[in-house]
Amino acid sequence: MSKVIIHLVDDNDIDIAVNSKLMKLAQIGDETRVYGNGRKFIDAIGEHRQELSAVSNIVLLDIMMPGMTGFETMEEFNKMDTSFIDHFDVFLISSTIDRNDIKRAEDTPRVHKILEKPLDVYFLKKLIEGLQD
Amino acid sequence: MSEIKRILYLDDEENNLFAFKALFRRDYEIFTTTSPQEAVRYLNENEVQVILSDQKMPEISGVEFFELTITDYPDAVRVLVTGYADIEAVIDAINKGQVYRYVTKPWDENDLRICIENSFDRYFSKIEIKRKNAELQELNDQLQKFIYSASHDMRAPLASIKGVLKVAVSEELSQKAREYFSLIEKSANRLDDYVQNIIHYYQNAQTETSIKPVDLKAMAESLVTQYQGFDVLEKFSIDLEVLSSTPFYTDEYRWRIILGNLLSNAIRYRDQAKSQGIIKINIIQNSEKAVMRFEENGVGMTADTLAQVRDMLQGSERKTLGSGLGLYLIREAVRRLSGSIKMDSTQGEGVAVTLEIPNLQ
Incomplete structure (x- = not known):
């Protein structure tokens, strides 16, 4: 099984700290990288194409962020070439799950699901295991 | 809203039109015509509050004329003028909600005056209710938006608190610390349940x-x-x-x-x-x-x-x-x-x- 890198994209420091720790506790992924906003995430993965193309990537992307929202970030993300973004699985995260957001997430390519904060990491772990089967 | 009180009167008998105009021209701005086309043109160009129409006309009946103009001018109050007891048409039109009153020819001046005054009252109260309803709707929308964004803004830090608690529960803690965390958690959960229910309450109605x-x-x-x-x-x-x-x-x-x-x-x-x-x-x-x-x-x-x-x-x-x-x-x-x-x-x-x-x- 290839290496798994978790990408946490969230403007909230506390949630970043909590989610990184929860990932460790649930033993999800081999490495966690954090980004304070969507722009940084898009730029960073663009710079590490080669490295990231050799591993599996799980993205946890917050919806409510100043500047670029999670949905706007996904628009940018989905503009990248398919052969590259095929290495990524994306989950949106949000503290309030609005039903319109669920609908929107279903219509957004490459988003698996919206998850509510605080993250249920064991549920996430199951979801990720399901992806790899 | 224009303050000018306008009446449109459509009738194929010119005598009626003259008589009507003579009677009311000091009180209202009156447009009279024998042509349905001209009547429609006038409605297009002017805000008319009360429309009168003769029922029996060669080109179109009064009820048909009302039907024709109801979609574009739903607020105008309609009065049907009938030369003889064409009661069927009147009942039908009143039941369909297109006609507010009917006047029989030859008309009694006083009755007609009262009928016109009532029609204007009816028009202005309808408009007032509409305006008030729009205002209420606007206020309600604002309130919903406020409650929704307020509960969202409350939920975000609460979710963070609950996240920290989730991490803390896996740590080695003294019995005392566990008790304190447990108390914090209870209150956080209680507040969170409440906030989430407010969100559900508003989403339930909308979705x-x-x-x-x-x-x-x-x-x-x-x-x-x-x-x-x-x-x-x-x-x-x-x-x-x-x-x-x-x-x-x-x-x-x-x-x-x-x-x-x-x-x-x-x-x-x-x-x-x-x-x-x-x-x-x-x-x-x-x-x-x-x-x-x-x-x-x-x-x-x-x-x-x-x-x-x-x-x-x-x-x-x-x-x-x-x-x-x-x-x-x-x-x-x-x-x-x-x-x-x-x-x-x-x-x-x-x-x-x-x-x-x-x-x-």
Whole structure:
């Protein structure tokens, strides 16, 4: 099984700290990288194409962020070439799950699901295991 | 809104038009014509509050003329003028709501004057009600937006607090620290349940039911883990059993409202006299329906309280925000899922709930 890198994209420091720790506790992924906003995430993965193309990537992307929202970030993300973004699985995260957001997430390519904060990491772990089967 | 009071009068008999104009031209701005086309043109270019039309005309009947113009000028008040007792047409038109009054020819001047005055009153009160309704709608929209964004802004930091608690629960902590965290958690959960219910309350009214195949087991498991903090891990045993075979079509969001509220109530109303809180959730599902049995050993309810709760669950009155919001949301969710819910309770022994939801495939 290839290496798994978790990408946490969230403007909230506390949630970043909590989610990184929860990932460790649930033993999800081999490495966690954090980004304070969507722009940084898009730029960073663009710079590490080669490295990231050799591993599996799980993205946890917050919806409510100043500047670029999670949905706007996904628009940018989905503009990248398919052969590259095929290495990524994306989950949106949000503290309030609005039903319109669920609908929107279903219509957004490459988003698996919206998850509510605080993250249920064991549920996430199951979801990720399901992806790899 | 123009202050000029305008009347349009359509009649194929010019004499009537002259007589009418002579009678009212000092009080109103009056346009008279024998041509329906010209009448429509005038309506296009002027704000007319009262339209009079003769019923019997060669090109078009009065009722037909009203029908023709009702969509474009719904607010104008219509008065039908009939030369003879064409009562059928009048009844028909009044029943269809197109005609406010009718006047028989030859008219009595006083009656006609009163009829016109009433028509203008009617027009202006209609407009006033419309304006007030629009104002109310606007205020209501603003309120909803405010409550929605306020509850969202409250929920975000609460979710962070709950996240920290989730991490803390896995740490090695002294007994004292665990107790304190447990107290923080209880209050955070209570506030969070309330905030989330406010959000659900507003979403419930706005959103349609969305039917999809749902894995009831995964849904229930993820909800139960959400509640497994300090308090629950130490003082509760939650037993979840789900027997499901075929795909179950339902609205997951509404299931979560029901089960979430039942769980948080069971946790909140734990019986301190018992060494452990027990929650048993059993879901059996087949191609027709899902039956959930939810049992807990909390403090239970007195007969009076149970009767009130049942009223709330079965009743139909619209619950305002405040206490009992959770019950209201359960009831609405069950209703939208076309299901039924029954609740039993004995004081000191706990609560048992049976929920039946059809497979909406």
